[in-house]
Amino acid sequence: MRRLIRNAMLLAATVCGIGTAAADSIPGMRGHDHTGITVPDMKQAVDFFTEVVGCKKAMSFGPFADDKGTFMQDLLGVDPKAVIEQISVVRCGYGSNIELFQYTAPDQKDAKPRNSDIGGFHIALYVDDVAAAKAYLDSKGVPTRIVLPVDAGPAAGQTIVYFQAPWGLQLEAISYPNGMAYEKEAETVLWSPKDPSK
Numbered sequence: 001m002r003r004l005i006r007n008a009m010l011l012a013a014t015v016c017g018i019g020t021a022a023a024d025s026i027p028g029m030r031g032h033d034h035t036g037i038t039v040p041d042m043k044q045a046v047d048f049f050t051e052v053v054g055c056k057k058a059m060s061f062g063p064f065a066d067d068k069g070t071f072m073q074d075l076l077g078v079d080p081k082a083v084i085e086q087i088s089v090v091r092c093g094y095g096s097n098i099e100l101f102q103y104t105a106p107d108q109k110d111a112k113p114r115n116s117d118i119g120g121f122h123i124a125l126y127v128d129d130v131a132a133a134k135a136y137l138d139s140k141g142v143p144t145r146i147v148l149p150v151d152a153g154p155a156a157g158q159t160i161v162y163f164q165a166p167w168g169l170q171l172e173a174i175s176y177p178n179g180m181a182y183e184k185e186a187e188t189v190l191w192s193p194k195d196p197s198k
Helices: 002-017 042-053 070-077 132-138
Strands: 034-038 056-061 083-091 098-105 123-126 159-164 170-175
Touching: 034 070, 042 056, 070 170, 132 159, 132 170
Parallel strands: 034 098, 123 170
Antiparallel strands: 056 083, 083 098, 159 170
């Protein structure tokens, strides 16, 4: 009887733990919810993500400011007089969300980091066909780079192309319809919007 109870408790713990974070992580962490990006012009950014990329706008809100105190600094680590003029959130296919911020701040910088710069970043979007994505982006006048099919190493099986938003944000179109080489022996496989349940 004791063994039956112990096995039932182990089964319950295992089932209840599915989809939650491992032991050495933020309690209850389930995955990536959104990436926040500060943009120079909200209309331009929303138009790019909805009319060119194909995301859908979910919501907008703001402004946020604190004329008298340090709320903005305490909450976000920005200048106390910074103002978030507007926030818009878009959903891109089966991936996570992108949160767009339009700020004004006394100490605001207009840095456009390259991928090689510390603090540089890009957003990758899974597509079914990278060549078709590049042709589409080229037809819209979006700056694109060369297409790279990866045929060696752990990432073999993927094809990528980088492109840029009008204000300089780096993005990537990526596809790996038959998976990547590392998956054959991997204990953990990367999450993919082509099969979100994995």
